[in-house]
Structures are given as structure tokens and as C-alpha cells.
Amino acid sequence: MRNILAVAGKELRSYFHSPIAYLVMAVYSVLCGFFFYSFTATYVVQTFRMQAMGGMGMPSMTINDYVIRPLFEGVLAIVLLLLIPLITMRLYAEEKRSGTIELLLTSPITDLQIILGKFLGALLLYGTMIVITFGYLGVLFIYGNPFAKPLIAQAVGLFLFGGALLALGMWISTFTKNQIIAAVVSFAVFLLFYVLNWVTAYSSGAVSRVLAYLSLTTHFDAFSKGVVDLKDLVYYLSVIVLGIFLTARSVEALKGRV
Amino acid sequence: MIEVENLTKRYGPTLAVSGVSFQVQKGEVLGFLGPNGAGKTTTMRIITGFLSASSGRVRVAGFDVAEAPLEAKKRVGYLPENPPVYTDMTVNEYLAFVGRIKGVARTELKKRIAEVSEKCAVADVQNRQIGKLSKGYRQRVGLAQAMIHNPEVLILDEPTAGLDPKQIIETRELIKGLAGQHTVILSTHILPEVSKTCQRVVVINKGTVVAMGAPDELTARLQGYGTVLVTAEGPAPEITSKLQTVPGVTLVEQRESSGPRITLEVHTEKNHDVRAELARAVVQSGWGLFELKTSGMSLEDIFLKLTTRDLGEEAAAQKELPAGGGEAKAEN
DSSP states (O other): HHHHHHHHHHHHHHHHHHHHHHHHHHHHHHOOOHHHHHHHHHHHHHHHHHHHTTTTTTTOOIIIIIIIHHHHHHHHHHHHIHHHHHHHHHHHHHHHHHSHHHHHTSSOOHHHHHHHHHHHHHHHHHHHHHHHHHHHHHHHHHHHHOHHHHOOOOOOOOHHHHHHHHHHHHHHHTOOOOOOHHHHHHHHHHHHHHHHHHEEEETOSSSHHHHHHHHHTTTTTHHHHTTOHHHHHHHHHHHHHHHHHHHHHHHHHHHTTT | OOOEEEEEEEEEEEEEHHHHEEOOOOTTTEEEOOEEEEEEEHHHHHTTTSSSEEEEEEEEEEEEEESSHHHHHEEEEOOOOOOOTOOOOOOSHHHHHHHHHHTHHHHHHHHHHHHHHHHHTTTTGTTTBBBGGGHHHHHHHHHHHHHTTTOEEEEEEEEETTTTTHHHHHHHHHHHHHHHTBBBEEEESHHHHHHHOOSSSEHHHTTTEEEEOHHHHHHHHHHSSSSEEEESSSSSHHOOOOOOTSSSEEEEEEEETTEEEEEEEEEOOOOOOOHHHHHHHHHHHEEEEEEEOOOOOOOOHHHHHHHHHHHHHHHHHHHHHHHHHHHHHHHO
């Protein structure tokens, strides 16, 4: 555990020594802030309209459904497409480029400890980043009265979703010395997983059902509605475990054992 | 302390290291000598556990690096060719991180950092960012890193690369000072380094060990004859024939001549010191004697002899190859 924390601490320090952490958090705050403002403003305008019409026969509009849920789904896209590759690109690529991988792999710590340390470091940065979302949401609690409980599910979902991508991004980072390549490949893979559920729109066979199941977005639906479903939980946790396992295999291959 | 048995490493079809075996005793400084690309770094990386061997085994302090890697790694400090430093950290932060992952106890960490910083002369830059340090400092930070957990074994891949002459001397002194308490393997292609710092040498070329022994021993083994260089003033043919008559001399060759002064290379029988007789022969004949010195075979000569002989053999093998290929075709 001490070793894992030492590596995690080193990763976090590197993030904050370089512009990456600040860049990622700044980009996130701005985009997330714009999403939040747009959804809130739309909501406010629409509720006024509804009230003017007397709201007859219309379902009541809740903040949860019209602000918070779209916000989480929008955040997903930014986090997914842009920021996670920026967080994971350096994890192994930079160690390989600078030769410090030799230090890590010849130290009396296991590969798994190094991997978990790196994953934890990246996860902590990611966690810090998504806390910003809840800062925005806090505003809603001051001026409105949304339900708080769904937020827990949404937070858990966002965290797991990010964790899954971080694990995969870390794996991709083991293949290259070049951070840019790691980032671009991660971006492409994440995008593919993001849109994999589109197949259900034009096909309904077993293959498309499997592809839709594999899509990262499918499993976020329930979370974004405020429901923690065991099968989604299992899905994200398995992707995290898979990512860590693949990273371990890839590091093993670096030593020429395969 | 270190036992390397029949080590082989393949990268795809290329054989980087082939059947290398040697042992290093406790407290010994072993020089690993060879031209660039000979397999020095690969061998060292296998000993440190960074690479795995294709076959063969390595034991460090009795622990097999493949079977008990953590136990072996605890006992090894490693300085790779490029010092593995994090350029965004300060020297102190870096040494603290390395100390932690190398298992230095929290309570001792500060003391160890101070000790190795002192030893490797990096204490004056302890709060500077490593990325802003010169190559020489980075190299020494790398050395400090290798020693932070006070390992029994130190593996140093070209430890003096990138240092200035003064730093090279200091680093050699430092390594020499490690002998006794630490077992050291250092690789280099700079020959004087070996004779100055190592008790034993392993010469490696094209992935195989071509010679092994103490530097003097190697010199003696490869030297079939002694050589004396004589510089004299006088008629060259006469001096040559005169010197040839001295007992113990097997061959006299003219090396160079500038004006009336000539330099002759006198080959003698092994362990036969003929210098006094040579001097007498020259002076008694009335010629001027300017210089007389033995020219033992230097490590450079041995190195070249060992590594180029191999090249020659390979060239010969390659010449035979097309013929073999032709035969194979004929059979088809």
C-alpha cells in the first residue's frame, strides 16, 4: 500500500507540476459551466412559459430531469472526448520516453503496485475535476429544491465511467513513447465506445445487441436517471479491471516475457 | 554475489546476448567492456530485472531474478545509461520518491538522502529542479538514486558518460571507494576506466564473452612477446643488425625515422628483459641513444585484438555462406 501511495503521489505531483492538471480543470470548468448555464436558462424560460399556459395536462418539469440529467450527459461527452486522454496519455508514454520506466521496473515493487498507483493518481485528478460539477449543482440547491438522492447515483456513475476510461487510456499509453499518439488513439477508442450503441438504430440482431451492451454510454443511462443498477456497476468495474489487467500484460511484454 | 549462467536474450531473430556466464564475488568491482552494441546494456538490464532472459539464469545474493524478483531487486541499485530522473522534480523530491519505492524506512529517509547527496556531490543542488541541471549533475543524481537504499550490488551502465574530466576522476574514486562493502558491475567502452577502477574485466563482443580476468592477467595472456621501443641516432641498417644480435631479441622492425633519428620496435622473448643489453649495444657502437622504453600491450590493444579478431572470423564465415547457400539451391 505504501508503494501504491508513493507512486500515486508522484503522479499527482507531476500533474500539478506540469500545466496538464490546470489545463484539464480549466477546460472542464468552462465547458461544464456553459452547459450548466444553458440548461438552467432553458429550464427557467420553459417553466415560465408553462406557468403562463397554466401547465394544463403537462407533466411537471423538475430540475433533476431538465438540468441535472442533461448536464451529466453533456459532461460525459467532454470528459470522454477530450479530457481523459489528456490525463492518461503521459502515464506510461512519458516514463518510456524519459527512461524512468527503468527505475520503476527495477525497484522492489510489483508491476501491479505501479499500475494501481498510477491509476489512483489519475483517478484523484479526475475526482478533483468532477467535484467542480457539484460546485455548479450547489447553486441549484440555493435557488431551487432539486432531489438530492439521484445526485449520489449520478456521482457514482460519473466516477465509474471516468475510472473505466482512465484504465483503458492507461493501457493505450503503454504502447508508445509519444504522448500525442497515446492521446489520439485513446480519443479514437473512446469515441468508438461512445457511439457503439448507435447500431441499435439500424439493426436489431444479436451482434448489435452485444455492441450496444459494450457501449459505455448505454450503461450510463440508469445512473443519469438516478438509479444504481447492479449490471451497470458490474460493467464499469469489469472495464476498470480489464484495463488494469491489459496494462499489466503490456508492461510484462515490455520486459520481453511474452 | 552475482552469478550469471548461460544467459541468452533474443529480440525476435536477433541474438543480443548469447550464452554469457560469469560470476562476481562479494566486494569486487567488475568491468564490463565491449564496443557499443555488444550486449552490455542488455546483460545489465537482465541482471536488474528490467528485461527477462530468453534462457539462462541470474542470481543476485542467492535470489533468482526471475523467480524472486523483489528480493533480488531490493539488493540491487541500478544506474541506467540515461539517468532515470523525473525532470519536473527537485533533487530532494526525487531522492525521497526513489527511497520510498526502494523500501527505505520513513525514519531513515532523510538521513539516507543527506548521505548519498554528500557522497555523490549533489548536496549543493538539492532544491533545484532536475530538468535544469547539467548532464554531469543529472548523472550524479542518477548515481545517488542507485545508492539510496544502500544496496549490496550496484549495476552502473557507463557511469562516467557525460561528465567532465574532473568529475570523471571523482566518480572513479567514488566507485573505487565502494569496493569492499558493495559489489559493483560497471560497463564502459572507455578502456582506461577499467584498468583504473576494476579488479576484474569481462570483455564482451557480439553478445558473447571473449575474455575474462584481471586487467594485468589479460595483458599477460594475450601478449606472446615483449616489445621495447628504441630511439637512436645513427645509420638505420647497422643499428638494426646490431640489435638483432643481442640475445633474447627475436625481431627488429623500423617504426619511424625523422632525419638521422630512428625508432625501432624490438620484439623479445617473453619475460626476457633486454633493455640493459640494448642500451649497451647502441652506446658502445657510438650511436646516440635517445629513448628506450618497454611498450606493454595496452588494454586498448587487447580490446582491439579481441574484438576485431571476432570480426575477422565473422567476415570469413560470411564468405563461406554464399557457397553454402548455392549448395542448398543445387540440392533443391
